[in-house]
Amino acid sequence: MLPGVVGTIQATETVKLLLGIGEPLIGRLLTYDALGMRFREVRLRRDPKCPLCGTSPTIRDLAIHRNGAGAACEASPDGHREATAAGVTPKAGG
Amino acid sequence: MKTLKEMLAEARQVVPEEGPAEVAKRLEAGDKLVIIDVRDPDEYRDGHLEAASNISRGFLEFRVGAAVSDPSTPIVLYCQTGLRSMLAAKALKDLGYSTVINLQGGYQKWVQSGLPTVREVPLTADQIQRYSRHFLLPQVGDKGQRKLLRSKVLLIGAGGLGSPTALYLAAAGVGTLGLMDGDTVDITNLQRQVLHTTADIGKPKVESGTRTLRALNPDVNVIPLPTRITVDNVMDVIRDYDLVVDGSDNFETRYLVNDACFLAGKTNVHGSIFQFEGMATVFAPGQGPCYRCLYPTPPPPGLVPS
Numbered sequence: 001m002l003p004g005v006v007g008t009i010q011a012t013e014t015v016k017l018l019l020g021i022g023e024p025l026i027g028r029l030l031t032y033d034a035l036g037m038r039f040r041e042v043r044l045r046r047d048p049k050c051p052l053c054g055t056s057p058t059i060r061d062l063a064i065h066r067n068g069a070g071a072a073c074e075a076s077p078d079g080h081r082e083a084t085a086a087g088v089t090p091k092a093g094g
Numbered sequence: 095m096k097t098l099k100e101m102l103a104e105a106r107q108v109v110p111e112e113g114p115a116e117v118a119k120r121l122e123a124g125d126k127l128v129i130i131d132v133r134d135p136d137e138y139r140d141g142h143l144e145a146a147s148n149i150s151r152g153f154l155e156f157r158v159g160a161a162v163s164d165p166s167t168p169i170v171l172y173c174q175t176g177l178r179s180m181l182a183a184k185a186l187k188d189l190g191y192s193t194v195i196n197l198q199g200g201y202q203k204w205v206q207s208g209l210p211t212v213r214e215v216p217l218t219a220d221q222i223q224r225y226s227r228h229f230l231l232p233q234v235g236d237k238g239q240r241k242l243l244r245s246k247v248l249l250i251g252a253g254g255l256g257s258p259t260a261l262y263l264a265a266a267g268v269g270t271l272g273l274m275d276g277d278t279v280d281i282t283n284l285q286r287q288v289l290h291t292t293a294d295i296g297k298p299k300v301e302s303g304t305r306t307l308r309a310l311n312p313d314v315n316v317i318p319l320p321t322r323i324t325v326d327n328v329m330d331v332i333r334d335y336d337l338v339v340d341g342s343d344n345f346e347t348r349y350l351v352n353d354a355c356f357l358a359g360k361t362n363v364h365g366s367i368f369q370f371e372g373m374a375t376v377f378a379p380g381q382g383p384c385y386r387c388l389y390p391t392p393p394p395p396g397l398v399p400s
Contacts, residue, residue, distance in 0.1 A: 015266055060357075094365070
């Protein structure tokens with residue numbers, strides 16, 4: 001049931017973005033805890049040191065992905081970690 | 095009595111004009127403009143600015159209030175060549191709308207400038223009924239529904255997240271849905287992946303997904319993409335879509351989709367789950383952070399089981 005909640009949020013956001021209505025989840029991470037039945041919102045900011053979208057990006061094409069998953073994922077060892085700091089660990093499942 | 099020429103000259107005294115390029119630039123920059131096409135409905139149907147609503151000249155004074163609640167909102171009016179809308183703009187000024195702009199040269203010049211237009215495809219009787227609840231929502235309406243029908247969304251993953259997303263987007267009448275997944279249906283998927291049925295076990299997920307979505311809404315053009323997304327195909331695939339929904343189940347794909355969407359300027363609607371927890375956000379290039387801002391590095395192996 002949990003994926004139904006998250007997938008439906010994704011569908012809602014998609015329709016809002018396509019129609020240009022409401023406030024999309026840009027710069028906001030919405031987390032859902034099914035057992036506690038709580039939603040939480042974490043503000044996200046752009047990381048100026050982000051290797052992709054920061055001020056001096058080092059990733060300018062997808063070449064990094066040709067070297068396997070490890071290299072692709074470890075481009076930035078020192079960026080800030082707002083979400084992790086806020087206690088939101090990344091989720092692997094889909 | 096005034097001549098037409100005198101009336102137009104009088105209107106030009108109080109109504110500023112902006113050319114197609116200027117108006118297009120303001121729309122691109124996200125300026126809050128209300129664009130009204132004052133031509134007759136049949137002219138509007140043949141092609142109009144995407145952002146425009148149609149209030150024909152004869153009804154303008156009666157219906158403008160419903161379209162523009164704040165009289166200080168900037169309004170751009172246009173007709174075919176810019177004359178009817180000039181007189182219409184003067185009428186709105188007289189009604190107290192403070193910022194009314196006439197699109198110089200009208201729709202004709204807009205088209206000649208090579209700027210994008212949309213053509214109204216008439217909705218069928220079935221569509222009018224199917225989407226009738228959307229028409230009742232002022233934020234969607236007939237115009238929004240047509241926009242959804244023209245939209246193209248790529249769904250990466252037809253699993254736990256992709257299933258509900260695809261079902262609701264198809265039901266809502268998003269016109270083109272690309273469904274990308276290289277897996278086949280396994281019995282262990284069925285407890286949560288609601289696009290697929292018991293009879294689909296062993297079949298490609300995009301096959302059962304496509305069948306389910308087409309059965310739900312035949313309006314939707316479902317494009318089955320029975321392959322895993324890779325560094326070699328990602329750019330070619332996402333190019334054709336307005337927006338990408340990431341419902342993948344591994345970090346490698348997340349970083350790949352994130353990077354490709356950013357480089358291609360596509361918005362990425364992200365979702366992920368683990369056990370009893372989930373999260374969702376939107377990565378919009380240039381407007382907010384990306385997945386790498388959020389998680390510069392993946393969690394160490396073993397910390398987050400997939």
